Amino acid sequence: MLNYIWLSMIILAVVVGGINGKIENVTKSAIDSAANAVVIAIGLIGIMALWLGIVKIAEDSGLMRIVARAIAPIMRRLFPDVPDGHPAMGSMTMNIAATMLGLSNAATPLGLKAMEDLEKLNKNPGIATNAMCTFLAVNTAGFQLIPATMIGIMSSSGSKDPTAIIGTTLAAGLVAVVAGVTAAKLLQKLPLFSVERADRKGESS
Amino acid sequence: MIQNILGTISIWAIPVFLLAVPLYGACRGVKVYEAFVEGAKGGFQMAIRIIPYLVAILMAIGMLRGAGAIDMLAQWAGPVLEKIGFPVEILPVAIMRPLSGSGALGMATELIQTHGPDSFLGRLAASAYGATETTFYVLAVYFGAVGIRKARHAVLAGLVADVASLVAAVIVCRLAFA
Structure with a gap:
């Protein structure tokens, strides 16, 4: 699917850019974005190392298993393919907790650690498992208890009640998680x- | 009140965590410094591994933005959505949201400042932005970290979540603020 989406995006960009007379902009954006991607990735190294180090201590001390057991009933239902007590349960739980608290610096490294743990259960390298897709659905919904960024922007824009949006954001965010997980669960059967x-498609192309 | 409690939790969560995990480890007899360094080794490889995936996705999204395709899509879809009572002003933010976090943030901020932060549209833009994540960025980074090239249904599931939360944001904001 990514093959088609990616190609369509590029075709669309060049055609639309040509029609709009913005073809130079397309070139500039392509090059700037590529450079920016590397800046983002390099910026991750330190934070990644920090959290992977902490997670290793948590693993060695058995803390990850305790964390995983704490909300196992929910996680088991969301990720039936992941065995009880598997490290992936612990890292996924910690990623979701960090996301909810709005700690995005911690959430990404913990999420990537979770992906590594899930990959250990993957029998077909290069192809996403059901558990990965469900986990991604939870993460792309990105459910946060406090939309801190937006509250900041509301108040710097002169809002009299910058926290008024918390309730509506929570409600819409909850819908995002439920819809994402439901979609992942239904689509995996197609x-x-x-x-x-x-x-098969991997072999033929 | 609730916001204060949650705010305090946000501030304290990381320092407490950074203290609690090594402390617990030490109590269980783990050589904490050695374990930390051992785990941290993986940070470099992981960050480097996601580069090609991130370049591919951000490049395609950057090209779309540079071409003005997102504004164009909003202009086409606008009249149709207006008929069913959708506030079209928010459409460019909504289309940008799954593609680019910083792009969507910029557009939402502009909308908030143009219409006022306490207006219906300002609050709707803020709620719609805050309710979901940058789907394509998350997909590229998470799948890239473990070399997944066949995403199967993950893209569609992520986009379903984006559309559902947008519709929910419009409905909830109508009920709360209009």
Whole structure:
């Protein structure tokens, strides 16, 4: 699917850029974005190392297993393919907790650690598992208890009641999580998205 | 009140965590310094591994933005959505949201400042922005970290969540603020 989406984006950009007379802009954006991607990734190194170090201590001391057991009933239902007590349960739990608290600096490294743990259960390297897709759905919804960035912008824009948006953001955010997880659970059963199909297409292309 | 409590939790969560984990580890007999360094080694490889995925996605999104395709899409879809009572002013923010976090933030801020932060549109823009994450960025980074090239249904599930939360934001904001 990413093959088609990616190609469509590029075709669309060049065609639309040509029509709008912004083709030079397209070139500039492509090059700037590529450079920016590296800046983002390099910027992650320190934070990644910090959180992976802490997670290693948590693993060695058995803390990850305790964390995982704490909300196991919910997690088991969300991720039936992940065995009880697997490290992925601990890292996914910590990622979701960090996201909810709005600690995005911690959430990304913990999420990537969770992906590594989930990859250990993957029988088809290169192809996403059901658990990964569900986990991604939770993360792309990015449910936060306090939308701190937006509250900051509201108050710097002169709002008399900058926290008025908390309730509406929470409600819409909850819908995002529920819709994302439901969609992931339903779509994983479709033949169009089956692992076998993804595997076959990998060989032919 | 609730916001204060949650705010305090946000400030204290990381220092407490950074203290509690090594402390617990030490109590369980883990050589904490050695374990930390051992784990931290992975940070470099992981950050480097996501670069090609991130370049691919951000480049395509950057090109779309540079071409003015997002404004164009908003202009086309606007009249249709207006008929069903959708506030079209928010559409460019909504289209940008899954593609670029900073792009959407900029557009939402502009909308908030143009219409006023306490206006219906300002609050709707803020709620719609805060209710979801930058889907394509998350996909690129998370899948990139473990070399996943076949995303299967993850893209569609992420976009379903984006659309659902946008519709929910419009409905909830209508009920709360209009």
